[in-house]
Amino acid sequence: MxxxxxxxxxxxxxxxxxxxxxxxxxxxxxxxxxxxxxxxxxxxxxxxxxxxxxxxxxxxxxxxxxxxxxxxxxxxxxxxxxxxxxxxxxIGVDKQKQQAAIAMTATQEEMQRLTSAIEKANASKDGGMQAHIMETTTSTAPRAQGEYGEMERFMKGFMNSAVSYKNSYLQELQAIGWDRVMDAKRLQADRDMAESKAILARARTIITKFEAETDTLFANGKASIDSLAISDGAKNDMRAGFDKGANNTKNQIMQNWQMEREALQEVENMVKLLADKKKWTVEKDQVMFRKQEDLDKFNTYNGNLEKIGQRQVELQQRQLKKSAAEMQNLKSTLQNK
Incomplete structure (x- = not known):
C-alpha cells in the first residue's frame, strides 16, 4: 500500500x-x-x-x-x-501634562504681572496719564515646549497686545494734553476756552477710533492662531475657546468705552461752566468760584466723573478676577486629561 x-x-x-x-x-x-x-x-x-x-x-x-x-x-x-x-x-502624554503645567504657570505669572500693574495704576493719586501706561513684555518666548509652548506664546502675546492697545489710547490722549485739560493755570490762560474745546473734540475722536479698533484687536488675535506650530485640530479648539472668551471680554471693553464717553461729557460740562471766567478765579493752583451754586454744579460734575472712574475700576476688577478663575480652571482641566 x-x-x-x-x-x-x-x-x-x-x-x-x-x-x-x-x-x-x-x-x-x-x-x-x-x-x-x-x-x-x-x-x-x-x-x-x-x-x-x-x-x-x-x-x-x-x-x-x-x-x-x-x-x-x-x-x-x-x-x-x-x-x-x-x-x-x-509617557508622551505625561510629558505633555508637564508642559501644560509649565505653560499655564508662565501664563498665570504674566497675568499676575499685568494685574499688579493695573492695580498700581488704579491706585495712582497724581492723575497723570503716564502713571496709567503699563509696561509690556518685550518677549513672549514660551517656557513650555511643543503645542503647549505655542499655546503659552499665544496667550502671553494676546495679553500684551491688549495692553499695547490700551497704552496707545492713553498715549494719544496724553499727546493732545488730556492730562492737563482741567489744570487751573491752563484754564486761566485759555481765553475763550478754544484750546479746551479742541482737546475735548480730539478726545472724542480718539475714543471713537479706538472703540472701532476693538474688533480689530480680537480679529488679529484670532488670526494669529493660524501661525502657531500646532495641529489643525488644536487650532480649531483654540479658535473655539478664543471665540467663547472673546464675546464676554469684548462686551466688557465696549462697556468701558461707553463710560469713557460719559466721563468725557462730564469734563465737557465742567468746561462749559468755566467758560464764563467772571464766575471763578485761580488761587494756589485751584479754581475758586465766587458763587456757591457754581461750586455746587462743578462738584456735581466732578463727583459724577469720580463715580464713573470707580465703575470702570470695578468692571476691570471683575474681569480680571473672572479671567484668573478661568485660567486656573483651564490649568486643572489640562492637567487632569
Whole structure:
C-alpha cells in the first residue's frame, strides 16, 4: 500500500519573527510617544488611534512574515504593538501634562504681572496719564515646549497686545494734553476756552477710533492662531475657546468705552461752566468760584466723573478676577486629561 503524504505548512521560526517584532514594537512605541508628546488630547483619546495603527501594522507584519501561520499570530502581533504604543503614548502624554503645567504657570505669572500693574495704576493719586501706561513684555518666548509652548506664546502675546492697545489710547490722549485739560493755570490762560474745546473734540475722536479698533484687536488675535506650530485640530479648539472668551471680554471693553464717553461729557460740562471766567478765579493752583451754586454744579460734575472712574475700576476688577478663575480652571482641566 502506498501511504499518502500530507504537506504541512512551514512553521515560522520564532527566533526570527520575534527578533523582528521587538524593534517593530520599539518603533511603534516611539511613534506613539511622539504623538502623545505633541498632542493636547489624553491617553483615552489617543488609544483609539493606537488601535487603528496597531491593526494596520500587525496586518503588514503578519502578511510579510506570518501569513501561513494562523490568525492567533496576528492577534499576538496586534496585542504587542498596541501595548507598545499605549506605553509610549502614556509617557508622551505625561510629558505633555508637564508642559501644560509649565505653560499655564508662565501664563498665570504674566497675568499676575499685568494685574499688579493695573492695580498700581488704579491706585495712582497724581492723575497723570503716564502713571496709567503699563509696561509690556518685550518677549513672549514660551517656557513650555511643543503645542503647549505655542499655546503659552499665544496667550502671553494676546495679553500684551491688549495692553499695547490700551497704552496707545492713553498715549494719544496724553499727546493732545488730556492730562492737563482741567489744570487751573491752563484754564486761566485759555481765553475763550478754544484750546479746551479742541482737546475735548480730539478726545472724542480718539475714543471713537479706538472703540472701532476693538474688533480689530480680537480679529488679529484670532488670526494669529493660524501661525502657531500646532495641529489643525488644536487650532480649531483654540479658535473655539478664543471665540467663547472673546464675546464676554469684548462686551466688557465696549462697556468701558461707553463710560469713557460719559466721563468725557462730564469734563465737557465742567468746561462749559468755566467758560464764563467772571464766575471763578485761580488761587494756589485751584479754581475758586465766587458763587456757591457754581461750586455746587462743578462738584456735581466732578463727583459724577469720580463715580464713573470707580465703575470702570470695578468692571476691570471683575474681569480680571473672572479671567484668573478661568485660567486656573483651564490649568486643572489640562492637567487632569
Amino acid at each position: 502506498i501511504e499518502e503524504s500530507h504537506a504541512r505548512p512551514a512553521q515560522a521560526n520564532p527566533v526570527i519573527w520575534v527578533s523582528l517584532l521587538l524593534p517593530t514594537c520599539g518603533a511603534a512605541a516611539y511613534l506613539a510617544y511622539t504623538m502623545g508628546s505633541h498632542s493636547m488630547h489624553g491617553i483615552s483619546y489617543l488609544s483609539g488611534q493606537f488601535l487603528v495603527y496597531g491593526a494596520v501594522g500587525a496586518a503588514l507584519f503578519y502578511g510579510l512574515l506570518l501569513r501561513k501561520q494562523g490568525g492567533k499570530y496576528y492577534l499576538t502581533v496586534l496585542a504587542a504593538l498596541f501595548a507598545a504604543m499605549y506605553a509610549g503614548g502614556s
